[in-house]
Amino acid sequence: MRTDGVLNILGKLLLLISLFILLPIPVSLIYHDGMTRAFLTSALIGALMGGSLIALFPPNSELGYRDGFAVATFSWLGLAFLGALPFFFSGSFPSFVDCYFESMSGFTTTGSTILSNMEILPRSMLFWRALTHWIGGMGIIVLSLAVLPLLGIGGMQLFQAEMPGPTKERLAPRMQDTARILWGVYVLITFIEIILLMLGGMDLFDASCHAFASLATGGFSTYTASVSEFNSPYIEAVIIFFMFVAGTNFTLHYHALHGRWRVYWQSEEFRFYLTLVAVSSLIIVLANQGRIYQSWLTNIRDAVFQVVSIITTTGFGTADFDKWPALCKILLVALMFIGGCAGSTGGGIKVVRMLLFLKYARLQLRKLVHPNEVNTIKMGNIKVPQEVMLGVLGFLAIYIVFCGLACMAVTAQGVDMITGVTAVIATLNNIGPGLNAVGPVQNFGALPALAKVILIICMLAGRLELYTVVVLLTPDFWKMARRPKLRNFKRLSLSR
Amino acid sequence: MRTDGVLNILGKLLLLISLFILLPIPVSLIYHDGMTRAFLTSALIGALMGGSLIALFPPNSELGYRDGFAVATFSWLGLAFLGALPFFFSGSFPSFVDCYFESMSGFTTTGSTILSNMEILPRSMLFWRALTHWIGGMGIIVLSLAVLPLLGIGGMQLFQAEMPGPTKERLAPRMQDTARILWGVYVLITFIEIILLMLGGMDLFDASCHAFASLATGGFSTYTASVSEFNSPYIEAVIIFFMFVAGTNFTLHYHALHGRWRVYWQSEEFRFYLTLVAVSSLIIVLANQGRIYQSWLTNIRDAVFQVVSIITTTGFGTADFDKWPALCKILLVALMFIGGCAGSTGGGIKVVRMLLFLKYARLQLRKLVHPNEVNTIKMGNIKVPQEVMLGVLGFLAIYIVFCGLACMAVTAQGVDMITGVTAVIATLNNIGPGLNAVGPVQNFGALPALAKVILIICMLAGRLELYTVVVLLTPDFWKMARRPKLRNFKRLSLSR
Numbered sequence: 001m002r003t004d005g006v007l008n009i010l011g012k013l014l015l016l017i018s019l020f021i022l023l024p025i026p027v028s029l030i031y032h033d034g035m036t037r038a039f040l041t042s043a044l045i046g047a048l049m050g051g052s053l054i055a056l057f058p059p060n061s062e063l064g065y066r067d068g069f070a071v072a073t074f075s076w077l078g079l080a081f082l083g084a085l086p087f088f089f090s091g092s093f094p095s096f097v098d099c100y101f102e103s104m105s106g107f108t109t110t111g112s113t114i115l116s117n118m119e120i121l122p123r124s125m126l127f128w129r130a131l132t133h134w135i136g137g138m139g140i141i142v143l144s145l146a147v148l149p150l151l152g153i154g155g156m157q158l159f160q161a162e163m164p165g166p167t168k169e170r171l172a173p174r175m176q177d178t179a180r181i182l183w184g185v186y187v188l189i190t191f192i193e194i195i196l197l198m199l200g201g202m203d204l205f206d207a208s209c210h211a212f213a214s215l216a217t218g219g220f221s222t223y224t225a226s227v228s229e230f231n232s233p234y235i236e237a238v239i240i241f242f243m244f245v246a247g248t249n250f251t252l253h254y255h256a257l258h259g260r261w262r263v264y265w266q267s268e269e270f271r272f273y274l275t276l277v278a279v280s281s282l283i284i285v286l287a288n289q290g291r292i293y294q295s296w297l298t299n300i301r302d303a304v305f306q307v308v309s310i311i312t313t314t315g316f317g318t319a320d321f322d323k324w325p326a327l328c329k330i331l332l333v334a335l336m337f338i339g340g341c342a343g344s345t346g347g348g349i350k351v352v353r354m355l356l357f358l359k360y361a362r363l364q365l366r367k368l369v370h371p372n373e374v375n376t377i378k379m380g381n382i383k384v385p386q387e388v389m390l391g392v393l394g395f396l397a398i399y400i401v402f403c404g405l406a407c408m409a410v411t412a413q414g415v416d417m418i419t420g421v422t423a424v425i426a427t428l429n430n431i432g433p434g435l436n437a438v439g440p441v442q443n444f445g446a447l448p449a450l451a452k453v454i455l456i457i458c459m460l461a462g463r464l465e466l467y468t469v470v471v472l473l474t475p476d477f478w479k480m481a482r483r484p485k486l487r488n489f490k491r492l493s494l495s496r
Numbered sequence: 497m498r499t500d501g502v503l504n505i506l507g508k509l510l511l512l513i514s515l516f517i518l519l520p521i522p523v524s525l526i527y528h529d530g531m532t533r534a535f536l537t538s539a540l541i542g543a544l545m546g547g548s549l550i551a552l553f554p555p556n557s558e559l560g561y562r563d564g565f566a567v568a569t570f571s572w573l574g575l576a577f578l579g580a581l582p583f584f585f586s587g588s589f590p591s592f593v594d595c596y597f598e599s600m601s602g603f604t605t606t607g608s609t610i611l612s613n614m615e616i617l618p619r620s621m622l623f624w625r626a627l628t629h630w631i632g633g634m635g636i637i638v639l640s641l642a643v644l645p646l647l648g649i650g651g652m653q654l655f656q657a658e659m660p661g662p663t664k665e666r667l668a669p670r671m672q673d674t675a676r677i678l679w680g681v682y683v684l685i686t687f688i689e690i691i692l693l694m695l696g697g698m699d700l701f702d703a704s705c706h707a708f709a710s711l712a713t714g715g716f717s718t719y720t721a722s723v724s725e726f727n728s729p730y731i732e733a734v735i736i737f738f739m740f741v742a743g744t745n746f747t748l749h750y751h752a753l754h755g756r757w758r759v760y761w762q763s764e765e766f767r768f769y770l771t772l773v774a775v776s777s778l779i780i781v782l783a784n785q786g787r788i789y790q791s792w793l794t795n796i797r798d799a800v801f802q803v804v805s806i807i808t809t810t811g812f813g814t815a816d817f818d819k820w821p822a823l824c825k826i827l828l829v830a831l832m833f834i835g836g837c838a839g840s841t842g843g844g845i846k847v848v849r850m851l852l853f854l855k856y857a858r859l860q861l862r863k864l865v866h867p868n869e870v871n872t873i874k875m876g877n878i879k880v881p882q883e884v885m886l887g888v889l890g891f892l893a894i895y896i897v898f899c900g901l902a903c904m905a906v907t908a909q910g911v912d913m914i915t916g917v918t919a920v921i922a923t924l925n926n927i928g929p930g931l932n933a934v935g936p937v938q939n940f941g942a943l944p945a946l947a948k949v950i951l952i953i954c955m956l957a958g959r960l961e962l963y964t965v966v967v968l969l970t971p972d973f974w975k976m977a978r979r980p981k982l983r984n985f986k987r988l989s990l991s992r
Contacts (some may be wrong), residue, residue: 325907326912326913367890368565371973408827467860471865
């Protein structure tokens with residue numbers, strides 16, 4: 001690892017985020033909520049931190065793909081720290097751990113909150129919460145489509161060739177190309193959603209916040225009652241559509257915007273994602289009809305909203321699914337693990353991995369009956385190399401181990417079983433609400449501080465496809481780290 | 497599949513079990529519980545069924561390894577049917593589904609019961625319950641060490657070369673060789689346990705029943721309060737030891753009995769199994785001390801008993817672990833999945849598979865740091881072929897899918913979430929008790945009939961290493977089935 005280059009990039013990123021921290025200031029001024037100073041102070045601290053890192057450490061043009069692990073992990077840790085500062089200075093949060101939890105939940109597009117009442121929070125803080133989602137979503141699209149495939153993480157190599165643009169050897173140029181293209185798509189779709197939500201009667205503030213939260217599959221709302229506050233079928237329909245869009249591989253949207261609409265249907269992952277949403281909604285509608293709902297229309301509306309909200313790992317609520325029958329809850333928990341498509345802002349294991357996993361299970365059964373047949377797994381028309389399949393299975397292996405250890409660590413803090421297990425599932429898959437004490441109408445505020453810290457790690461690890469964070473915990477990785485060169489140290493040696 | 501040969505073997509097996517059904521008759525006569533007729537009738541029905549199958553279908557000397565899937569599945573289904581008959585004729589069970597559940601739970605060495613009060617059951621019925629465990633345990637040792645390795649199920653090929661005796665191509669001779677050797681070991685250890693339990697004050701009846709249940713890692717007790725009825729540290733220590741022995745690969749015991757004691761320590765699976773027991777017990781002791789227990793001695797005694805009882809999938813109870821802290825419960829649930837060693841009477845995923853799984857996860861992390869290094873996974877001193885590793889991962893894939901679907905199917909019957917999920921885990925891993933409504937001091941009696949049927953399938957699938965049962969559900973398997981030849985049909989054509 002080239003530590004100096006990594007820290008230099010981190011510095012640049014902190015500077016950039018300091019600029020973003022200035023964005024809620026107009027909101028604060030319009031609504032007179034007195035939060036201007038909190039944002040200014042935070043931006044200043046961020047600029048100082050970023051500036052110092054850039055001043056101390058020179059950029060390293062030899063930054064390779066392996067350094068991507070450190071860049072990604074430290075970036076999100078740094079982002080969440082800067083993002084927590086405005087919350088901290090606002091005085092609306094009980095402790096810094098809570099601020100960091102909320103900020104990490106924002107930047108990882110998780111949407112778990114420690115707040116019990118949104119309405120008492122200053123408007124500019126609500127705006128900042130939503131903005132952290134949007135920035136995080138931007139980051140994750142580039143990370144998952146430009147960086148992770150090159151690192152060969154858990155089968156993401158499949159998408160290596162999918163993005164347009166030259167495949168370069170160095171990390172930075174490749175990232176910049178992809179970022180430019182995809183952020184254009186991301187910004188465009190965000191604008192469309194804001195306008196559509198405003199047509200449904202939302203003001204610019206609510207429309208922006210909810211568009212940020214849905215396109216990042218985050219889930220922070222400006223109301224305690226989440227989307228059900230509006231009680232509008234139109235608004236719910238718009239949000240369902242854009243959550244679904246956000247859970248789709250953004251490469252597909254890029255191609256569609258260039259007139260190649262058939263890419264959606266050509267993508268086996270997209271077809272499976274659509275089928276999952278349709279079948280799960282149907283099962284839940286049938287299970288709830290007559291028990292929870294008397295009206296088919298309300299039933300379908302709530303079921304589809306909740307299924308899309310959960311599978312895309314957004315976590316917006318319109319119904320308290322903790323009261324639904326156990327079958328529905330288990331199905332929703334299963335969807336929590338599946339998550340969105342690869343290359344979307346959605347979290348979870350990803351639809352494509354689940355699909356490969358199921359194909360592998362089927363192949364194994366076939367092998368027992370026809371032991372001498374040579375079988376390959378296909379994805380669309382492409383043969384999946386065994387290396388990729390091994391990567392996917394390895395991802396699942398690490399995922400299960402990590403999830404189990406996190407559950408034990410959280411419940412060791414005295415949290416009850418359902419709360420602890422679903423809190424881990426909800427944060428590791430970047431969803432938001434769990435069940436029981438962290439259920440859809442509850443929040444994470446009452447958990448012990450150490451449990452919150454573990455859940456923060458879960459959010460980070462889940463967001464960065466696990467490997468990125470876990471690999472930093474292996475001694476092997478650090479053995480390869482080089483001692484950072486300092487800028488001034490270099491100059492001193494030159495002056496001799 | 498050679499259907500005629502399979503049915504012929506099934507007939508022979510039913511005849512054999514009819515003889516076993518006569519064994520509780522002396523017990524019935526000694527205790528004057530009036531159950532003699534129930535056993536005689538059942539044995540007669542079994543003999544008639546078995547006789548008819550043998551009369552109708554000729555043996556097929558060409559029976560190959562693939563036919564093993566059908567032989568195993570139909571054998572256990574048939575065993576459970578015959579085993580349910582005495583329960584049914586006893587009049588002590590509410591319905592035939594309950595009898596079949598209890599019988600399948602016995603023969604699969606699960607130990608889940610639908611009975612709420614053991615003390616009112618006739619003594620000979622209690623004896624028969626325990627005997628079903630013991631017979632099931634015998635069956636599973638041969639199946640897992642002689643048949644499954646040859647079928648190449650989920651990494652069990654690793655044990656192919658471990659058993660002494662010639663490796664023949666046909667199914668039957670290989671099974672007979674292995675059966676002779678291992679049953680000798682099994683019977684010998686059973687006798688030793690009976691004697692040791694009687695030294696602790698148990699009468700012959702209780703000692704036999706508890707020895708049967710612990711060596712088969714079954715878990716049926718003759719008392720509602722299970723092993724805690726005796727409240728004897730000596731008896732608990734004996735049972736802990738023999739449960740632990742039963743959860744070990746019986747090949748190791750065979751070698752040890754021939755003076756090669758070091759095999760235990762040479763087995764990496766055994767070392768990991770021992771470590772798991774020790775570490776889990778320690779964690780539970782530390783978590784419970786001061787909260788659940790004031791005395792260290794009682795704490796350690798209950799913790800070790802429960803850990804060994806759960807990891808070996810026996811399911812005997814001395815403490816109501818449903819009242820333990822969430823951490824302990826999650827740890828116990830994790831142990832439920834791990835299960836015993838391969839080639840033991842224990843259920844679950846098996847220690848060796850978990851070990852390979854963890855090694856694979858670690859290898860994947862190493863690959864990210866050193867992408868060009870060629871790494872292999874070793875088990876002891878043996879390199880694990882990639883084919884075996886793929887088999888293990890495939891087993892886990894099918895296991896997860898099956899477990900998820902079963903949970904949904906059970907909760908769809910209106911069972912609450914924790915009860916439904918832990919009922920599936922407890923039966924699929926052949927443990928016995930779950931949590932909540934099927935917790936250690938509860939029973940499965942109150943579940944809806946359809947839920948019981950699903951759990952019966954779980955017990956069977958779990959016991960037969962999943963593949964054996966699931967492969968029968970694929971159309972591919974049945975495409976290869978040949979139309980059975982009937983004996984009389986053959987003779988008729990000869991007489992022409």
